[in-house]
Amino acid sequence: MTETLKAVIFDAATGEVTERPLTADEIADREAMQAEAEAREEEAEAKATARESALAKLAALGLTADEVAAL
Amino acid sequence: MAGAGKKTFTAGEVLTASDVNTYLMEQSVMYFGGTAARASAIPTPTTGMTSYIGVTGTATIPQIETYTGSAWQTPYGLTQIVNASASAAATITLDNVFNTTYENYRIEFNLTSSASGLIRIRLRDGSGDSTGTNYKFSAQQIVGGSWANLDNSTTENAFTCGFNDVTRASGSVNLYSPNIANLTSYNAQSSYQQYGTYAGGTINVSTQWTGFKIYATSGNITGNVRVYGVRNS
Numbered sequence: 001m002t003e004t005l006k007a008v009i010f011d012a013a014t015g016e017v018t019e020r021p022l023t024a025d026e027i028a029d030r031e032a033m034q035a036e037a038e039a040r041e042e043e044a045e046a047k048a049t050a051r052e053s054a055l056a057k058l059a060a061l062g063l064t065a066d067e068v069a070a071l
Numbered sequence: 072m073a074g075a076g077k078k079t080f081t082a083g084e085v086l087t088a089s090d091v092n093t094y095l096m097e098q099s100v101m102y103f104g105g106t107a108a109r110a111s112a113i114p115t116p117t118t119g120m121t122s123y124i125g126v127t128g129t130a131t132i133p134q135i136e137t138y139t140g141s142a143w144q145t146p147y148g149l150t151q152i153v154n155a156s157a158s159a160a161a162t163i164t165l166d167n168v169f170n171t172t173y174e175n176y177r178i179e180f181n182l183t184s185s186a187s188g189l190i191r192i193r194l195r196d197g198s199g200d201s202t203g204t205n206y207k208f209s210a211q212q213i214v215g216g217s218w219a220n221l222d223n224s225t226t227e228n229a230f231t232c233g234f235n236d237v238t239r240a241s242g243s244v245n246l247y248s249p250n251i252a253n254l255t256s257y258n259a260q261s262s263y264q265q266y267g268t269y270a271g272g273t274i275n276v277s278t279q280w281t282g283f284k285i286y287a288t289s290g291n292i293t294g295n296v297r298v299y300g301v302r303n304s
Binding site: 005006007008009010011012013014015017019022026029030033034036037040044048 | 126152153155157159160161162163164165166167168188189202219220222282286288289291298
């Protein structure tokens with residue numbers, strides 16, 4: 001069953017609360033956002049992995065943790 | 072008029088209409104259903120008059136207000152503007168929360184999400200969401216004593232305020248001058264599980280925003296969002 005995505009809207013001036021399904025544009029925006037967030041997360045993970053690898057190589061060359069931190 | 076102070080009546084003293092009006096009526100806390108009813112009943116308020124504005128809608132917050140000599144104003148630093156709760160919503164939109172009454176605002180949220188994702192807010196005006204890539208911010212996350220990037224951008228279409236998983240995220244957002252035709256900036260701090268997050272940034276357009284939308288980049292959100300105006304003086 002397809003999930004119905006809803007928008008909830010509060011109007012502070014009137015106190016009115018309305019609910020409606022997301023529009024096609026809003027759904028497309030949401031999907032783009034999810035794809036972007038996933039790509040960003042993968043990029044961050046790759047960067048962290050590369051950093052760990054670089055630190056390990058520096059340690060293998062004989063640099064101390066203090067020397068690595070000073071770079 | 073309010074400001075007459077206190078009068079101690081003595082036994083046998085005549086209670087005049089003026090005394091009743093001055094010492095009792097105008098120095099009591101008067102109840103009105105809304106600000107329009109108050110303006111009609113008190114066209115010329117005097118400094119120190121106090122009133123209670125009752126609920127006129129499900130999202131309208133009752134307020135005690137005191138007349139300062141130039142305006143009716145709540146006597147405390149933070150005034151609740153809206154208290155919004157929603158369940159399994161893709162987005163929660165709050166309209167007509169920012170106006171000229173306050174320069175700065177505080178948003179507090181307690182949200183659970185059906186999936187892991189960033190929590191974001193997007194500013195709005197009368198024409199809808201501001202979806203241009205004008206939001207600039209840095210968001211960091213701390214866990215185990217170490218900071219790491221959470222989300223950073225100079226070309227995003229919303230502010231990142233934190234992260235949520237399927238447990239619960241709570242946090243606050245300080246929003247500076249959203250309804251002034253100048254740059255609007257924010258900072259946010261939030262937490263979920265053992266993680267703490269901090270974010271700050273600016274939207275690079277000078278629009279007078281009137282509201283915002285809060286959502287998670289993945290999944291639906293359930294919980295409450297409350298907005299407070301920060302008293303200017």
